[in-house]
Amino acid sequence: MAKIPKINGDYLIGSDGKDYLSGGDYNDYLTGNAGKDTLIGGAGNDYLRGGDGKDYLSGGFGNDYLRGDAGKDTLIGGSGNDCLFGDAGNDCLNGGSGNDTLIGGDGKDTLNGGSGNDYLNGGSGNDYLNGGSGNDYLNGGSGNDYLSGGSGSDTLIGGTGNDTLIGGQGLILICHSSKDTLEGEESIYGPRDILTGGTGADTFVLGKNGDITEIDYIGKDNPGDTTITDFNRAEGDKVQLGGSINGYTVNYSNLSGTSALDTALYYKGDLIAVFQDDTSFSLKLDTIFQAELDTLA
Structure with a gap:
């Protein structure tokens, strides 16, 4: 599970508009604030936070921490052991390779673990969770959720609501x-x-x-x-x-x-x-x- 990294690279803070922020080879801190933002971590163990609005966050290489905040966000962990938190809104979280932690938060979220041994938690709302390959742990949380383990020896917990577990x-x-x-x-x-x-x-x-x-x-x-x-x-x-x-x-x-x-x-x-x-x-x-x-x- 990725932790919030120690920053030794760039500190990039966006405006309330439509921002494009891209980190470098070190551990970078990127936050978009309000608006429809694109945040690219690049190499290193990065911290990316979208802020309000419909944001796109990509961690790239390294063990990254991504948080969407409010809005319909897309979070992509990339390689490494990443932590993705959608927060409010109907978010799409893709762990990529590595042993990732994906937490949907509020809203109708889609979580794809990818390869590796991943932890997926839908939070509240009617969520779709797909473990992918690896030995994954899926918890739908509250709401009417759809959980698919994929390959590997997985644990699926429906939580409250009328859930479908495959x-x-x-x-x-x-x-x-x-x-x-x-x-x-x-x-x-x-x-x-x-x-x-x-x-x-x-x-x-x-x-x-x-x-x-x-x-x-x-x-x-x-x-x-x-x-x-x-x-x-x-x-x-x-x-x-x-x-x-x-x-x-x-x-x-x-x-x-x-x-x-x-x-x-x-x-x-x-x-x-x-x-x-x-x-x-x-x-x-x-x-x-x-x-x-x-x-x-």
Whole structure:
């Protein structure tokens, strides 16, 4: 995570108009003030602050700190371990390469982590978060957010609101106090996904969009399964599966969590999900099958 750098280069302060500020090879301080400004950090560990208005901030090389302030801002970290803070307004934050920290703040923000192990927090508003490659941590914050982990072993937390969480490979998906949809999209490629719905009526989608054609490649040559930690029928939780009930079976054994029995869900003999410390799951009562959804479409 980038910290506010120690300045040993240029101090450039814009006016209330449309400014273009460009730093040099050292650690520069650039602030645009009001107006539609463009700030380019260049080399070094730079501090860029847009001020009010619709600003464009690019950190360039180094471990940079970028803050948009009010207005619809675009922040690009570039290379290095950068910290990007959108603040107020509907902002677009791109981390680039490196292990970056992206915080949207108020407004409807778009956060793209890029490569590296990134931390993304949407803040308030209906935000879009994309982790990109690397082992990322995504938190939607308040609002109805869309979180996509990308590749790597990621942690996704929906926060408050009706959120959509899309898995990548080897994910931990967590939602809180809302009606959320969680999709372990690529869990069946091998890595294990952990799905935690939290309170509220959650839908756990197994396979790629619950499509039976995307489930039938699970098997002994590429093992992997999904662990659901808090399935609760009383809260209205459902599991979406591909096809029809034919081919699915369950049994009970201790596979995960405490010493309590778990429900193991199989498709054509291959393990696809474990309901941790729970034996209440029922194929007849708790599932939505893709074939049924296709009939209703």
